[in-house]
Amino acid sequence: MTTSQIAQSTTTFPGSARVEMVMGQPVSVDIRTALPARELTPLLDDAFAWLRWVDDTFDPARDDSQIARLNRGGTIEQVPELIEVLHRCETLSEATGGWFEPRIGGVIDPSGYLKGWALERLSRALANAGAGDHRITAGNDIRVRGSSAPGRRWRVGIRDPRTGAVRKVVFAHDLGVATSGGSSVVDPHTGQVVDALGSVTVIGPDLGMADGYATAIYAMGAVRGRRFAGELARAGAYETMIVGRDGQEVVTPGFLDYSGKGARLAG
Structure with a gap:
């Protein structure tokens, strides 16, 4: 059952928050962002409607989701977002040498990328709607934009x-900001759950990509993961913290x- 909490922010910035x-x-x-209530309330309504739609569409555990239908070989709707997510997952698989893999044992599960992608899309939509100062948090995935208070x-x-x-x-x-390690991560080459690291956090401009990279680095383990994190940082946009x-x-x-x-990553 969905619960909702709407409260006026107690900071020096006006606005509204919902959980x-x-x-x-x-x-x-x-x-x-200082917006009137008549604009903030619909924005928050739309934000959570989007997230519920993503959950209904992509959750492989839901029998009627598009991903579940795809895994059964059934007929799926022509959903542009579905094509986008699957394409991005393939891109991540190529970029990580197969360490990010949405298809294991013939079953498609884009969850290692999906939540970050959904929050990233939501953040851009809020900014386009005039709410450029916001923070979205879902577990260990966080997207911030603008300021928490004037100039801060x-x-x-x-x-x-x-x-x-x-x-x-x-x-x-x-x-x-995406952190992996709080839930099971599978080595896509063996199909076994890996647990060699404490956690991996990746920060960067696109939360979906950061989420996928964090999942892949965690699956790689310490040595290979540190090497890949270094290569990723030298490419420019994404930085990593690995905790053993x-x-x-x-x-x-x-x-x-x-x-x-703090400690620096050698090599």
């Missing part, structure tokens, strides 16, 4: 998905631009 249960978890949309960057705590403790804080006006099972952190150098001092 609802979507995709099996609380999702919050916090808008700080958003402060995002990156939590350990196993303990909930804040491991690092990043500050940004426009950033996607022993709690030790290594980060790509650009990560420090958002979070301050």
